[in-house]
Amino acid sequence: MRAIGGLWRWRHNPLRRTTDLVEAWVALTALLLILLVAPVVGSLVGAVAQDTLQHTVRDQLLSRHRVPATVVRELEGSPPEADPESVSGRDSRTRVVADWTAPDGTPHHGTVLVGLKSPHRGDHFLLWTDTHGRLVGRPLDPAIATAHAVLAGFGAALLTAGVVEGLRRLAVRHMVRRRYARWDQAWDRAGPDWGRTGAGS
Incomplete structure (x- = not known):
């Protein structure tokens, strides 16, 4: 210059x-x-x-729903995993078999990650699904x-x-x-x- x-x-x-x-x-x-x-x-x-x-963000907020789920059983021998969607990425989550009902009313059963430290049968938690009950990630935060x-x-x-x-x-x-x-x-x-x-x- x-x-x-x-x-x-x-x-x-x-x-x-x-x-x-x-x-x-x-x-x-x-x-x-x-x-x-x-x-x-x-x-x-x-x-x-x-x-x-x-x-x-707006599309995801409209198409993704937080629904209650119930623990059926914890998967044996599944070590806690870090949640990649958490802000810090260090929140440990456990793999469990759970039941939930989709926003369209259909029942679902499958393996999910939960943030419960020691999940037991009957414990309740929330997870994100689409309208048909398929598991999805949480919506993108506006900030x-x-x-x-x-x-x-x-x-x-x-x-x-x-x-x-x-x-x-x-x-x-x-x-x-x-x-x-x-x-x-x-x-x-x-x-x-x-x-x-x-x-x-």
Whole structure:
């Protein structure tokens, strides 16, 4: 970004090369894109992600139901497992055979994970099912959905800034290579006369 300051310093500098000025303009353009475009892209992506995730939350809240279930028996030899849907992921759950009734009135019987420390026959607990009684995960929490949307927007802004900076670096590298190539050509032209007496120096 030092090249941006060069825009002012090199205005009337007799040693200024065209590539110096172009490099400074590329740097200034990249800075403006990072400061103006990256936040806009991040905001748009965050807003789209928020709308999509909140729509998913509403759909899940309508299609998933918390129904009471009754423990029939604990499965023997089943060690407690960590619940992947818990906030901490450390809540231990036990595998049991249970009965429950779906929201549409059909009875169901199957193996489920419960948060009871020592489940016994007849213990009651709640589980999430769809309308037909099939087991589903708990609905997405609106606050978690918003957090994911914010992260998506922030990530999109960072990615945009990274792409702009990468393109700036590629452009500068290309200009430097062309500058070195021109220097090599100039040295090749001056090479046969270099150091000879009376060669015009």
